[in-house]
Amino acid sequence: MNRVKNYRKSAGLTQFELAQAVGVARQTINLVENxxxxxxxxxxxxxxxxxxxxxxxxxxxxxNG
Amino acid sequence: MNRVKNYRKSAGLTQFELAQAVGVARQTINLVENxxxxxxxxxxxxxxxxxxxxxxxxxxxxxNG
DNA sequence: TTTTAATGTCATATATAATCGACATTTCTT
DNA sequence: AAGAAATGTCGATTATATATGACATTAAAA
Known part of the structure; x- marks a missing residue:
């Protein structure tokens, strides 16, 4: 569980909603998170x-840091 | 002149040297900087x-910021 | 439990990042 | 001014990020 997933959940967004918000496919968000x-x-x-x-x-x- | 070029020059590196250090072609550094x-x-x-x-x-x- | 939403994942296709070789131009050194 | 090093850029190729559609699994809600 990396930081994108953490921040997305804190923002109350699904992968699909985040994908729409940044203009990529849902699968792209899924791949980035994993x-x-x-x-x-x-x-x-x-x-x-x-x-x-x-x-x-x-x-x-x-x-790093 | 973006920040990559600034930092590279501060480090005293050529595009070629920076490319070698990060493992890409010189042209890639050039394109990123520009x-x-x-x-x-x-x-x-x-x-x-x-x-x-x-x-x-x-x-x-x-x-941003 | 049954349904529905959310997620993980696959195969195929497309866009583009990155490579490589070459050469012109600019900048540094002498 | 001449020569060398660094940079900008082009065409062609390869590697991979991203899209699309589909389907299985897990989590949430009824």
Whole structure:
């Protein structure tokens, strides 16, 4: 359970709703949440904006700092 | 001139050296620096690590915050 | 329990990130 | 000014992110 899933649930959104909000397919959100692949920077930025957080919170601080 | 180029120059690296350090082609670094496309999260993370900074410094704070 | 919504996952297709080779232009060094 | 290094850019190719549709499983609601 990575940070995208945490923030999505805190925001009370389903994968489908988050997908719509950032303009991708539901499966893409699912794959990102389960670390199946490597999203583009653009998608990461839109996720951070919609989830009212930032890139470090979503994708950095777990690995580094 | 975006933040990747700034950090690279501060680190005293050429595009070629930075490319080698993060494991991509020189042209990829060039395209990222000139906002020609959309790097993968994986590449963004490697860039931040090699340049001793983080995702927000490189790709977030200009747009948001 | 039965139904419904949400999630995980597969196969195929498409868009685009990234590679490679090459060359022109700009910048640094002498 | 000349030569070398660094950068910008092009065409063509390969790898992979993302889309789409479908279906199985799990969680939630009736």
């Amino acid at each position: 670390d199946k692949y490597n999203p583009s920077l653009d998608l990461c930025i839109r996720l951070a904006q919609v989830l009212h957080t930032d890139l470090n919170q979503l994708f950095w601080e777990k690995i | 906002d020609k496309y959309n790097p993968s999260l994986d590449l963004c993370i490697r860039l931040a690590q090699v340049l001793h900074t983080d995702l927000n410094q490189l790709f977030w704070e200009k747009i």
